[in-house]
Amino acid sequence: METAEIQFEIAKNQIGIDFDALEKEEEIEESSILPNTLIKPVNHDWIANEVLFVVVRTNRKDVCPNFASLKLCGKTMTEWVLMAGGQCQSMVIEQCEDVMSKIRSIGTDKQIIAVFYSDAPLLDRAGFYRIMDYFSSRSINFLQLARGFIVKTNFLRNNPNFMSGSVGGYEDESLLVAEDGKTLNYIQKHLNKKILNYHIANGVVVFGENTVFIDADCEIDSGVVIYPNNVIEGQSIISSGCVLKSGNVINNSILSQNCIVEGAYIENSKLGQGTVVGANEKIVNQEV
Secondary structure (H helix, E strand, O other): OEEOOOOOOOOOOOOOOOHHHHHHHHHHHHHOOOOHHHOOOOOOHHHHHHEEEEEEEOOOOOOOOOHHHOEEOOEEHHHHHHHHOOOOEEEEEEOOOOHHHHHHOOOOOOOEEEEEEOOOOOOOHHHHHHHHHHHHHOOOOEEEEOOEEEEEHHHHHHOOOOOOOOOOOEOOHHHOOOOOHHHHHHHHHHHHHHHHHHHHHOOOEEOOHHHEEEOOOOEEOOOOEEOOOEEEEOOOEEOOOOEEOOOEEEEOOEEOOOOEEOOOEEEOOEEOOOOEEOOOOEEEOEEO
């Protein structure tokens, strides 16, 4: 095996999982009991044109010292929340004592500003759409959320003394706050389960789902078989026909077709087609 610099064919900020497609499939399945003639699709195209999506980056050191930079399934909590508003113009601001004044100072031509805090990383596009549907259907100027708020830009500019409060409050299950270790652990498990469900729906065979952990930006082809006690991290690519037996850690690596790996540690490396890696092997910065 020769040590080499591996040229990965991976985009710097790739998002390997199209969660939106998964959410649409779930919505279709839930509504399948109704006749198609009774199902009226909701158009959310207006959101991209009218909404500025703002994430307030929190740093809850009472939960853990590195809260702001902590990664859950390969992404920081700020990145998870940003994905929910991926179709909108978006920005990140740091938390401060007067968030409302900071929001008021933003120059934007968007009609609505949607503000969410990064310590609620379960917010996804489906949750964001539910919140925006509620806001738009009631023709209100301001909506207080558990971790954030929605406000019409002109209302905010024309009412300089307005402060956020419990006006028109709305609760959504996606705004669960990572306020302690127990909640953070639950959020991590929920995100990992969502990732696993995505891959299973795409034809990946996963045995022992409770002991398989996959980062959000990994790409795994249909037909790959993953046994218990596997960790796939970073921007790894697992090609069709691969079998991951128990006990592997695979980080930022490419497995070409039909590889069989068991009990190995593979980092920043590429395995050629049909490569077999046995137990306790460590492959780092290599092309095999």
